[in-house]
Amino acid sequence: MKKLTKRNENYSKWYNEIILRANIAEKSDVRGCMIIKPYGFSIWEKIKSILDNILKYTGHENVYFPLLIPKSYFSKEYNHIKGFAKECAIISHYRLKNYKNKNIIVDKSSKLEDELIVRPTSETIIWNSYKRWINSYRDLPILFNQWANIIRWERRTRFFLRTSEFLWQEGHTAHSTKKEAINQAKKILNIYTNVLENFIAIPVIQGIKTYSEKFAGAEKTYCIESIMQDGKSLQIATSHFLGQNFSKAFDVRYSTEKGNKEYVWATSWGISTRLIGAIIMTHSDDNGLILPPKIAPIQIVIIPVYKTQEQLNLIEKLVFPLKKFLEKRGINIKYDKRIYYTPGWKFNEYEIKGIPLRITIGKKDIDRGTVEVVRRDTLEKKYISINKLKFLIPKILSQIQDNIFKVALKRKNNFLIEVDSYEEFIEKIKKNSGFLFAHWDGSSETEKKIKVETNATIRCIPINLKKNIGKCIFSKNLSKQRVLFAKSY
Amino acid sequence: MKKLTKRNENYSKWYNEIILRANIAEKSDVRGCMIIKPYGFSIWEKIKSILDNILKYTGHENVYFPLLIPKSYFSKEYNHIKGFAKECAIISHYRLKNYKNKNIIVDKSSKLEDELIVRPTSETIIWNSYKRWINSYRDLPILFNQWANIIRWERRTRFFLRTSEFLWQEGHTAHSTKKEAINQAKKILNIYTNVLENFIAIPVIQGIKTYSEKFAGAEKTYCIESIMQDGKSLQIATSHFLGQNFSKAFDVRYSTEKGNKEYVWATSWGISTRLIGAIIMTHSDDNGLILPPKIAPIQIVIIPVYKTQEQLNLIEKLVFPLKKFLEKRGINIKYDKRIYYTPGWKFNEYEIKGIPLRITIGKKDIDRGTVEVVRRDTLEKKYISINKLKFLIPKILSQIQDNIFKVALKRKNNFLIEVDSYEEFIEKIKKNSGFLFAHWDGSSETEKKIKVETNATIRCIPINLKKNIGKCIFSKNLSKQRVLFAKSY
Structure with a gap:
């Protein structure tokens, strides 16, 4: 079977090949719209269910x-x-x-009197309804979310990262005070961070977008950014404090407890199928996908190696109770005894698909009382005693989850660099050396010039970074804190 | 609070009022498109999760x-x-x-070279992909499903029953033999029937559509039909045997084990948010919605009746452990202690929303050692000993589920009538007396004439009906079996 292109040969070719070979998605004839295949969709369903809960x-x-x-x-x-026109x-x-x-x-005669837009996001239609639903402070807060498809006619598209149609959730909340709305936007940012770090094993940086990068219609856009293996930054999710922009645009006011009429405060926030791109770009290696067990649709694959029905019977006498025991504990297992395909073909297939753990069982193993267990993240092979297997497997899965996060965290930390001169900045950016913490004077003008000259943008003004004053690397003017520059997807 | 319009006064006004008052859905400014509100959407999520599993x-x-x-x-x-143009x-x-x-x-300059259709159903785009995915008999069967939104520009729309946009699942399968495809279409019909009867408590009739009523592109359309309280029939779901129509249209062939090339056999099948309309129209009464416990987002509401914080504390000492006990057993409970609203207001609210069971607890109840329990389906009020409560509640919920089905089944059976003359047929149809079993000569011409004269259509040729020969009520020609006539939504 043909090997994948290596990451250091051609990163984006590698990315596309994994998607096709692991059966995650495929292009369609419709410009920029992809087909999400069962394996890819089941990863999305896993993530959706975690976040939805x-x-x-x-x-x-x-x-x-x-x-x-x-x-x-x-x-x-x-x-x-x-922003959306x-x-x-x-x-x-x-x-x-x-x-x-x-x-x-x-049929030209069927022209609509009022042309309609396929939603690129739903603030407008939702705030048009909030006007009917909100009268008094008793009606607040409204905390609504929807899982939906979205169309944005993008010029350049790329599997998951930028597609004309994508799936996402979009939350739209309404509050009686500014403070409550800001807290809501931050709370959601923390929920996203929790899902990313503790389930998807992707370490992120929380920040605020600059004026020129914020959402069209927002007062403030909170975001989480993550660094991919090629040193580029990917915006994972955003949470917007919308101020009173939409309540004023749609005239949504509420009576306070004292009887005054006030405009409502708003947030909106979303995370999309782009996440699947982030998973591939963060965790996978030259052999294919690597999935953290908590979001893997199949956590373990068991492959019997047999030549006769008798041997298979012996193997299954061992496999079936083990499978049942683990499934009762919520572990998803695939048992693949297909005869069309050789064990070697299967090893390769599940390696590309990123199944966290592979167990191979043959007659010899049974005689020896051990089975071969291979971790996808480290490719480490172990022989585990059959008796211990059922108790060790949950532990190994949890170790894999931890290790995948640790590897990603280490990479992220290696990519974080403080730079103090524009020369160094340019040099690093050329090499895609990741997230550059640099001083910036706070002006959109400087931001734009740096972008034009280097292709790097300010990904965010980090939230949890100690503030220290310095000089802007570009203009040498006063800077209140370092911000995060990177090339981005 | 204003009473609902009664069913026998104005059935369709009653229907719309329930939807608005129970906060299920609302009209939007977009022609024929509705907003599904949280309560309505959570019913859909329940159904979706049952069927998806x-x-x-x-x-x-x-x-x-x-x-x-x-x-x-x-x-x-x-x-x-x-069919869809x-x-x-x-x-x-x-x-x-x-x-x-x-x-x-x-912007006229942004005209698309190839205009695009918003999917009214996905056979075409899916079969265009199956062409790439199917080569050999080893690739078959393909059993794919998608949960999606659909646009059909309907002339007359009605909450849930007929909307320009609706949500549904659409299954699209590919098989190597005709027999396997037909079995698949039937199997799905049985899955739908199971969900409808055993979870949603709606009894259905399984049948086959006539030539003129079948799906555009199908060889045979299987369907389940149900009768609403006003005697009209509602098509609940369809499952189509598509023959080789789409595989020929998109040139999808596979190599058989012997190496021949054959066209693939297909099915497609779907069930939509129309189901929510069916639930309302089947189960509800003049006081509002009635939800079967298995699909009720809230199965029990507990309302404390109190005047002081001390009383509330006493009540909660009883409520919290009970709630926890039942929730552990998978029962969804809402505890509503809001002070803005009186108990009477709440009783009314949850009655309109169709919550299966209401428990009211006041200080006096605690003193007496019993609480008031009211079933939504029968409106029967009982006083149950506090000690027995936690063991009795699951039983009562199961009785409610059974009773709701029994009531619907009895109504359905009452509506089923055999008619043998066209005069009787006309008379019954005028009164909306339900499902008329009548002999039909099998011709589209007769079917059309009856439709023009009476507004009744052949809902289906029932599958499980004993065949007996007779004379067509209209043409007096030979008829092979009785078919089901009704007015329909």
Whole structure:
């Protein structure tokens, strides 16, 4: 079987090959839209279920708003429409004709009076409803979330990282005070961080976007960023404090306890199928995908090595009770006894798919009383006594989870560098050496110039970094704290 | 609080009022598109989770295909495009302009070369991919399913029953033999029937659609139909045997074990948010919604009646352990101690929302050692000893589930009538007296004439009905078996 392209040969080719070879996704004929195949989709389902449970536990409720949004809604918040105008898919007709001769054309007589936009995000249609639902302080807070598909007509697309259609959750909350809304935006950032670090094993940096990088319509955009193996930064999720921008645009006011009318405060926040790209780019190696056990749809694969039905019977006498025992403890196991494929072919297949643990059992193993266990993260091979197997496996899975995070954390820390001169900055950026902490004067002008000259952008102003005053690497003007520069996806 | 309109006064007004008052859904400004509110959406999530588990358990895998489908795909299967051409939302542009002056217009220069259709169903885009994925008999069967949103530009829309956008699952399978595909279509029909009868408590009739009522592109459409309280029939779900129509249209062939090339056999099947409409129309009464416990997002509401904090403390000393005990057994409980609202207001609220069981606890109850328990289905009030409560509640919930089904089954059976003359047929149909079993000569011509004259259609040719020969009520020609006529939604 053909080997994958190596990361240091061609990182983006490697990335695409993993996606195709591990059966995660495939391109479709529709520009920038991909097909998410069962294996890829089951990873998304795992992540979705983890986050959905946490959101529900913290009081959020799921809703569903229409896919199609009247064009006029977008005009109401200027920065919002400005940000999305160039990537809106627009529906103008609702009927086809001439289908008899296979040369289908749009029936012009079916033109919609009011053209509709396929949602690129749902703030406008949701705030148009909040106007009806919010009257009094008793109606607040509203903590709604929806899992939905989104269309943004992107110029350059890339599997998961940037696609014309993607899946995400978008939360939209309404609050009576500014403080409560800001706390909500931060709380969500912490929920995302928890999911990323403790389940998906991706260490992140929490920060705030600069004025020019913030969401169209937000007052403040909180974000989590992570560094990929090639030293580029990937924005993983954002949580926006929207101030009163949308409540003013849609005239959503509430009566306070004292009877005054006040505009409502808002947040919105989202995380998308881009996460799957982040998982591949963070954890995988030259042999294929590596999945942290907590999000792996299949955590263990068991492969019997046999030549006769008799041997298979012997093996299965061992495998079936083990499988049952572990499944009762919530471990997902695939037992692959297919005869079309050789064990070697299967080893390769599950290595590319990133299954955390592989157990091989043959007649000889049974005679010896041990089985071969291979960890995907370290590729380490061990022979484990059959008696100990069922108690050791949960421990090994937990070790794999920890180790995958540790490796990613170490890499992240190695990529974090403080730079104090623009020369050093340029040199490092050229080599994609990761996250550069550098002083910046706070102006959009400097930010833009650095971007033009180096292709690096300010990924965020880190939240948890000790503030210290210095001089901007570019303008030499006063800087209040270091910010995080990197090239990004 | 204002009473609901009664069913016998205005059935469709009653239906709409329940949806609004129970906070299930709301209209949006987009023609025919509704907003599914948290309570309504949580019912959908319950159903989705039940069906998804069964589908996975029976070997189906979830995928996600693009929302947008190239127009040209539709031309490939003539009957398919013929069926959907009039209700396709078409995307023609991807950019807006003039957003500064709030008079947004579509940027004509951003016209798409290939216009795209928002999926009304996904056979075409999926079979276009199956062509790449299927080569050999080893690649079969493919058992894929997706949960997705769908757009069909319907003329007349109605909450849940017919909306321009709806949510559904659509299964698309590929098989090596005709027999296997037909069995798959039937198997799915049985899965739907199981979910409907054993979880949602809606008794159904399994049947086959006539030629003129079958799915655009199918060889045979299996369906389940159910009768609503007003005597009209509602198509709940369909499962199509597609023959080789799509494999021929998209040239999908596989090599058999002997090395021949054969066209693949197909099925598709779906169930949608229409189900929520069916639940309301089947189970509810003049006081509001009635939800079967197995799909109720909240199964029990506990309402404390108190005047002082001291009383509340006493009540909670009883409520909290009970709640914990039942929650551990998978029962969803809402404890509502809000002070803004009176107990009476709450009783009414949860009655409209159809919560299966209501428990009220006041100081007096504690003194007496009993609490008041009210079943939503029968409105029966009982005083149950506090000691017995935790063991009795699961039993009562199960009795409610059974009773809701029994009531619906009895109604269904009452609505089933055999008619042997066209005069009787007309008379019954005028009164909306339900499902009429009548002989039919098998011709589309007769079917059409009856429809024009009476508004009744053949809902299905029942599968499990004993066949007996007779004379068509309309043409007096030979009839092979009785079929099911009704007015429908």
